[in-house]
Amino acid sequence: MAQQPKLRYKWIDGLKGLACLGVFTHHFFLLFFPSSFYGPEAATLLNGFDTCLSNTPLGFVINGNFGVNLFVLISSFLPACSIMRCRKEELSEKAGTMILKRYPRLAIPVVSVCMLYYVIIRIMDSVGYSYLGDGIVYGLGDYLLHVFFIQFVIEDITIFGTLWTLPELLFGVFFSVLLSIPSKKENRFMYVVYMFCLMACRAVNVNFSAVIFGVVLADMVCFDRLGEIKKQFSITAGRRFEVTLSIVLMILGLYFGGYPSYAAPAGVYGLVIPVAAISTYVMIHAAGAFLLMGGIFLFHRHIDGSFLSSKVCLFLGHCCMGIYLLHPILINFVGYPLSNTLILKTGNRNFAVFIVYIVVLALIISGSWLFNIIIEKNGEKICSRIKA
Numbered sequence: 385m386a387q388q389p390k391l392r393y394k395w396i397d398g399l400k401g402l403a404c405l406g407v408f409t410h411h412f413f414l415l416f417f418p419s420s421f422y423g424p425e426a427a428t429l430l431n432g433f434d435t436c437l438s439n440t441p442l443g444f445v446i447n448g449n450f451g452v453n454l455f456v457l458i459s460s461f462l463p464a465c466s467i468m469r470c471r472k473e474e475l476s477e478k479a480g481t482m483i484l485k486r487y488p489r490l491a492i493p494v495v496s497v498c499m500l501y502y503v504i505i506r507i508m509d510s511v512g513y514s515y516l517g518d519g520i521v522y523g524l525g526d527y528l529l530h531v532f533f534i535q536f537v538i539e540d541i542t543i544f545g546t547l548w549t550l551p552e553l554l555f556g557v558f559f560s561v562l563l564s565i566p567s568k569k570e571n572r573f574m575y576v577v578y579m580f581c582l583m584a585c586r587a588v589n590v591n592f593s594a595v596i597f598g599v600v601l602a603d604m605v606c607f608d609r610l611g612e613i614k615k616q617f618s619i620t621a622g623r624r625f626e627v628t629l630s631i632v633l634m635i636l637g638l639y640f641g642g643y644p645s646y647a648a649p650a651g652v653y654g655l656v657i658p659v660a661a662i663s664t665y666v667m668i669h670a671a672g673a674f675l676l677m678g679g680i681f682l683f684h685r686h687i688d689g690s691f692l693s694s695k696v697c698l699f700l701g702h703c704c705m706g707i708y709l710l711h712p713i714l715i716n717f718v719g720y721p722l723s724n725t726l727i728l729k730t731g732n733r734n735f736a737v738f739i740v741y742i743v744v745l746a747l748i749i750s751g752s753w754l755f756n757i758i759i760e761k762n763g764e765k766i767c768s769r770i771k772a
Contacts, residue, residue, distance in 0.1 A: 395684065398692035399677070400458055401700025401707070403451040408711040408748060410448025411545065413437075415715060416723065416737045420446060423647030430734065439650045444641035449666065453594040454641075454673040455708070456552045460560035460598030461677070467564035468606040479561050480772025486557045488770065491532065492763035493755070494550065497709040498531040498543055504717060539591065544712040549591075556595035563599045569607040575600075582667075590666045597674040605681055623686050630682035637676025643668045699753075705760060706752025711744075714751065719744040 410421075413434070419426035423438040437443050444450055463482050470478045502524075530542060539548045563581070567574050578600050585593040603609065614621070643653055645665050684690065691697060700707070719740050726736035 393684070394698060395680065395690055395692035396458060396462070397701025397704075398694065398697030399680070399701070400455060400704045401697055401702075402692070403454040403458075404704040404707040405700060406445065406451035407448040407455075407546065408707060408715075408745070409446045410451065411712060411715055412719065412741060412744070413446045414448075415720070416740075421644075421646045423644065423650070425647070438644050438647035439653055441639045441642040441652065443644065444638045444672075447641055447643075447645065447669070449645045450641035450643075450669040450672060452549055453666070453669040454676070455704075456549065456556055456591075456594040457598040457601070457670065457673045457677065459553055460556045460595040461602050463557050464560045464564040464567075464599045464602035465606055467561055468567050468602055475565065477772050479565060481770065482561055483558055484772055485767045485770050486554060487536070489763065489767050490536070490550065490554055492766065493705050493709060493759050494535075494547070495531055496755075496759045497713070498547075501543060501713055502527060504713065544716075546708055546712055552591055552595065556592060556598075559592070559595050560599050560602075563596075564602065567599075567603050567607075574603065578603075586663055586667060590663045593667050594670040594673060597670050601674055601677055601681075604678070610682070626682055627686050630679045630686075633675045633679030633682065635679075637672045637674070637679060640668050640672025640675065643672070645669075700749075703749065703752035703756050706755035707748055710751050710755060711748050714744050714747050718747060 413420045417429050417434040419428050420430075420434040420437040420443075424435055426435075428435045437446060466482070467475070467479060530540075534540065535543065535547050536550050536554050539551055541548050559581075563574075563577070578596055581596045582593055585591075585596060610626075613619070639652075643649070643665055648654075680690075680692070722743065723736055723740045726739060727733050730736050
């Protein structure tokens with residue numbers, strides 16, 4: 385059997401952190417520069433630059449749907465790797481423990497943020513402040529039912545936008561564990577199963593496609609499928625070839641990551657993939673996440689260390705759940721009113737929005753750091769007691 389790399393890759397934490405930061409930037413731009421996503425249908429507020437972002441490969445930087453797919457792919461890749469590597473006698477216990485832990489591991493941070501949101505909304509309502517025209521229109525009992533159960537089984541944005549991914553983050557781990565159990569080095573027919581699952585996702589719920597791509601990537605990494613291909617076809621290409629291939633894969637991944645979610649495809653995307661439909665762009669973003677991660681894996685086989693393993697990225701990775709969950713609250717309760725105040729005082733909208741971005745980003749990072757210490761680490765202590 386080919387030597388398997390260590391299960392924990394530091395750079396994956398860094399990539400998760402950057403993905404969640406991208407989701408924050410997505411929602412920030414969606415609020416303040418909507419034409420960066422809707423294209424010409426929305427008025428430009430940056431002299432055409434924001435409209436240009438809606439149909440350029442550089443759009444991956446602010447394409448939150450790509451960031452979400454990357455996050456979901458990583459969330460399925462890691463448990464799949466763990467199952468594929470474990471010994472047969474440990475398989476039942478490991479798989480069972482992962483499934484039992486998944487809900488509380490997600491619910492502890494999610495419920496904490498949802499209750500914070502509830503308190504803030506009630507305070508705002510009591511003083512007559514209209515929060516972007518939204519509010520909680522049901523009682524505490526219904527809210528708790530929604531927080532603890534409904535939003536985990538149904539894609540929903542009733543509370544706030546990022547929580548629609550909870551079913552993918554919960555059931556995605558279940559599916560990745562189940563798909564990984566029969567995977568073996570000699571069992572290449574699993575790729576037929578993977579393909580069938582991708583087709584089923586496209587037909588039923590395309591948002592789960594990143595889960596399948598995560599399992600496929602785990603299979604390729606754990607069982608060194610590239611090495612098998614090179615051996616089978618007597619390919620003697622070495623380090624230079626694989627590094628070049630890794631760079632090509634990463635560029636392709638980012639190119640797919642910039643594919644427009646809302647705007648009609650045009651320019652470099654209109655010629656290649658001229659279809660604007662949710663089943664198309666979600667699958668493209670999931671494929672982009674797969675290519676990007678595959679390229680990074682291949683790159684790290686020959687190059688030690690990278691920006692993703694830097695202290696800054698690793699710090700963001702450790703705080704990624706806090707960034708993912710807290711940023712909608714801070715954008716709307718801090719960023720939105722602060723922008724209105726600064727625009728009135730400065731008379732320069734773009735400068736005011738830039739200042740708001742810096743302020744909100746600083747609050748998100750510091751808040752996520754505290755969230756990690758107070759909520760996530762204590763939640764992990766609780767989850768560590770759960771065993772199959």
